[in-house]
Amino acid sequence: METILITGGMGFIGSHTCVELMEAGYSPIIVDDLSNSSIKVLDGIEAITKKRVPFYQLDVADFEALAQVFAQHTIDAVIHFAGFKAVGESKEKPLHYYCNNLNSTMSLLKCMDRFGVGRLVFSSSATVYDSMHHVLLTEETERWCTNPYGWTKFMSEQIISDHVATRPDASAVLLRYFNPVGAHESGLIGEAPNGVPQNLMPFVTQVAVGMRDKLSVFGGDYDTPDGSGVRDYIHVTDLARGHVAALAYAKEHPGCQAVNLGTGRGVSVLELVTTFERVNGVAIPYEITARRPGDAPMYYAETRRAEELLHWRAERSLEDMCRSAYHWQRKSMGLWEDPNERTR
Ligand code: UDP
Numbered sequence: 001m002e003t004i005l006i007t008g009g010m011g012f013i014g015s016h017t018c019v020e021l022m023e024a025g026y027s028p029i030i031v032d033d034l035s036n037s038s039i040k041v042l043d044g045i046e047a048i049t050k051k052r053v054p055f056y057q058l059d060v061a062d063f064e065a066l067a068q069v070f071a072q073h074t075i076d077a078v079i080h081f082a083g084f085k086a087v088g089e090s091k092e093k094p095l096h097y098y099c100n101n102l103n104s105t106m107s108l109l110k111c112m113d114r115f116g117v118g119r120l121v122f123s124s125s126a127t128v129y130d131s132m133h134h135v136l137l138t139e140e141t142e143r144w145c146t147n148p149y150g151w152t153k154f155m156s157e158q159i160i161s162d163h164v165a166t167r168p169d170a171s172a173v174l175l176r177y178f179n180p181v182g183a184h185e186s187g188l189i190g191e192a193p194n195g196v197p198q199n200l201m202p203f204v205t206q207v208a209v210g211m212r213d214k215l216s217v218f219g220g221d222y223d224t225p226d227g228s229g230v231r232d233y234i235h236v237t238d239l240a241r242g243h244v245a246a247l248a249y250a251k252e253h254p255g256c257q258a259v260n261l262g263t264g265r266g267v268s269v270l271e272l273v274t275t276f277e278r279v280n281g282v283a284i285p286y287e288i289t290a291r292r293p294g295d296a297p298m299y300y301a302e303t304r305r306a307e308e309l310l311h312w313r314a315e316r317s318l319e320d321m322c323r324s325a326y327h328w329q330r331k332s333m334g335l336w337e338d339p340n341e342r343t344r
Pocket of ligand 1 (some may be wrong): 179198199200201203215216217218219228229230231269292295
């Protein structure tokens with residue numbers, strides 16, 4: 001059984017990946033400073049998997065603290081999620097983002113080097129692409145970022161790639177996520193944003209449960225089929241399984257490889273809203289407002305490389321994403337009323 005260190009394992013994608021790793025027979029260890037997550041996530045993971053995952057509360061940028069974890073366990077590979085992720089905040093506090101996200105990546109690589117761990121899966125993002133000028137994004141599409149968060153992903157990719165190039169046996173997969181949404185089907189783990197959600201799906205689920213009056217649809221005059229912005233939404237469980245596939249790939253293939261994780265299908269804001277209303281039987285009041293500065297009109301993933309190299313493809317539908325996101329929102333607020341669900 002391989003032992004996998006997961007940095008940022010208490011976050012939205014990290015926690016789902018931890019569950020899928022355990023289902024696939026891996027033994028995860030979580031490191032997280034809880035700066036943007038809760039210790040309760042560990043209980044959610046345990047309720048799903050019936051196992052308690054070893055957890056260390058520390059900042060990955062703290063090399064000595066991280067080295068102690070490496071010294072205590074025989075780690076076969078690392079999945080690196082830890083990092084700040086709010087695009088808007090990164091524009092207000094660029095240094096905060098560059099220091100944290102880049103120092104974490106470098107501290108982790110140094111630790112891996114010291115302890116002879118050569119396999120890494122990195123949580124990157126489609127935000128590294130120049131999506132203002134390209135719609136179908138392949139791994140070869142020109143890259144350009146419009147905010148410090150994006151640049152930290154771009155630079156971390158470069159640092160990892162340069163490092164791996166100096167180690168003949170080392171391997172890294174840079175997973176470029178499109179828009180992860182939804183939640184584990186149990187409703188026991190999900191996305192828990194702090195304050196006003198900046199992303200579409202958590203805002204929609206908060207409107208659905210009455211926490212917010214209405215959704216602002218940022219822009220209704222884009223050159224897209226219905227005028228609203230188009231993205232490639234991917235179910236977080238599919239995304240999590242992509243990490244399991246990437247670990248297996250990296251074991252057999254030295255070198256550094258970037259791979260998109262998306263569905264390959266573009267969905268507009270309005271299509272997401274109407275699908276959410278239909279599958280959940282709930283109204284989402286909205287108004288069309290001004291475009292959000294920096295938003296691209298439309299982009300989605302070319303998924304061929306993930307299929308060919310990782311033998312992975314997204315399986316869950318937009319309906320599944322909307323249902324599971326709402327289920328999680330209600331359950332986490334104690335609102336879940338379905339008697340079948342209670343007795344399950
Ligand atoms: N969006 C919106 N209202 C919101 C949040 C987002 O209309 O309250 C739109 C946004 O303009 C984009 C899409 O939803 O077209 C996805 O935005 P999100 O912030 O979730 O992800 P992004 O692709 O911008 O990283």
